[in-house]
Amino acid sequence: MSVIREITLPGIGQKFEIKTRSGDKLVVIVHDDGRRELYHFYHNRPDDSISMISLDDSEARQVSSIIGGSAYKPKALESIEVALDDLVIEWYKIEDGMWCVGKTIGELDVPQKTFASIVALVSPDQSKKINPGPEELIRVGIFVVVMGERQQIQAFKRLILKGGP
Numbered sequence: 001m002s003v004i005r006e007i008t009l010p011g012i013g014q015k016f017e018i019k020t021r022s023g024d025k026l027v028v029i030v031h032d033d034g035r036r037e038l039y040h041f042y043h044n045r046p047d048d049s050i051s052m053i054s055l056d057d058s059e060a061r062q063v064s065s066i067i068g069g070s071a072y073k074p075k076a077l078e079s080i081e082v083a084l085d086d087l088v089i090e091w092y093k094i095e096d097g098m099w100c101v102g103k104t105i106g107e108l109d110v111p112q113k114t115f116a117s118i119v120a121l122v123s124p125d126q127s128k129k130i131n132p133g134p135e136e137l138i139r140v141g142i143f144v145v146v147m148g149e150r151q152q153i154q155a156f157k158r159l160i161l162k163g164g165p
Contacts, residue, residue, distance in 0.1 A: 003018070003019045004016055004017070004018050004019075005017040008126075009029070011032075012029070012031060012032065013029060013030045013031040013032045014029070014030045014126075015027065015028070015029050015030075016028045016029075016030070022043075023043050024040070024041070024043055025040075025041040025043075025046045026038065026039070026040055026041070027039040027041070034056065034057035034060075035054060035055065035056055035057070035060075036054070036055045036056075036057075036060040037052060037053070037054050037055075038052065038053050038054075038055070039051070039052050040052075086149045086150065087147065087148070087149065088147070088148060088149065088150055088153050089119070089145065089146070089147045090145075090146055090147075090153050090157075091122070091143045091144065091145045091146070092143065092144050092146070092157065092160060093141070093142075093143050094138055094139065094140055094141065094142050094143070094144060094160070095140060096140050098160055098161055099159075099160060099161060099162050099163040100138045100159070100160040100161075100163075101138060101139065101140055102137070102138070102139075103137070103138055104134060104135055104136060104137055104138070105118055105132055105133065105134050105135070105136045105138070106133075106134030106135065108138070108159065108160070110146075110156060110159065113155070113159055114148070114152050114155035114156045114159055115148060115149075115152045115155070116146050116147065116148030116152040116153055116155065116156040117146065117147050117148060118132060118144055118145070118146050119131060119145050119146065119147050120132065120144075120145040121136060121138075121142050121143070121144060121145070122142060122143040122145065123141070123142050124141045124142070138160075144160070
């Protein structure tokens with residue numbers, strides 16, 4: 001199993017150190033402005049970087065999509081994908097003016113109105129509430145992580161923006 005260490009870099013962003021099963025070391029720095037830097041280190045000299053690449057937010061998301069299997073699905077994963085075929089996980093940053101601001105999860109009634117599920121709330125300070133209860137308040141600046149099928153996710157987006165499916 002690979003080991004991932006997360007380190008806060010004040011004024012810069014987050015640093016993720018990944019030690020793979022094969023012994024390689026990869027460091028990803030996510031800057032607060034959206035840039036990502038990736039560093040690959042020598043296997044036998046973990047403090048000496050072999051290479052570095054810098055990606056803007058859009059490029060990083062494209063690479064993430066490729067690595068995550070959206071662009072090409074390896075044959076070995078096809079049986080897993082069948083079970084998750086239509087399942088989508090999205091996250092939405094809550095901004096001022098959205099209909100859902102100031103309402104509780106219970107007031108939103110997401111399962112009944114959209115058939116989607118809110119699986120987490122992530123605050124700007126990176127604190128997380130996994131499987132939040134109906135009493136949790138939707139505030140400006142948080143990220144709402146939601147799971148469902150595509151049409152359910154679209155209904156959820158309409159709900160938080162305008163109050164209706």
